[in-house]
Amino acid sequence: MSHHPDDRYWMREALLLAVEAELAGEVPIGALLVCDGVAIGRGYNRPIGSHDPSAHAEILALRDAGQRLGNYRLPGTTLYVTLEPCVMCAGALIHARIARLVFGAPDPKGGAAGSLFDLLPPDHRFNHRIACSGGVLQEECAQMLRDFFRQRRRCRKIPLAHTHSPAPAHQPPSLRHDLL
């Protein structure tokens, strides 16, 4: 996993987007799509408020860039996200043909870029390969999620934004889904 000099800069921008998610009552995850040193797509996690299970930060950043560029393919771009992508988002990154993925904290309970699954391996099973770098500002990214869930546990009586259907009690905890 190789890091580029400006990875930390863009990850800080993604962390600011994660703060936006937290302010909206969502799990704080932010994502940013960058092309040639310019941010072309931004997203933060908001599945609860938008009643949309696919409204993860990565998907929204891809949609934002796609709309802006008028193209569903986004070659030559780098996606920065504060938490390792899930299976759905890893698939979307392949469909979008992005060149590179940079994530902050690994997600052992649901990460699809090497933690729980490895859907972006450097082999020939997909005809598009994405270079991956993990662990950029890892501690800052993980701490934001830990703080969020710690706060949630303290305030169990405060409902998540606009949610009407509590998850079943047997749902396993993970960084993304804990307490949803």
Ligand SMILES: [Zn+2]
């Ligand atoms: Zn996802």
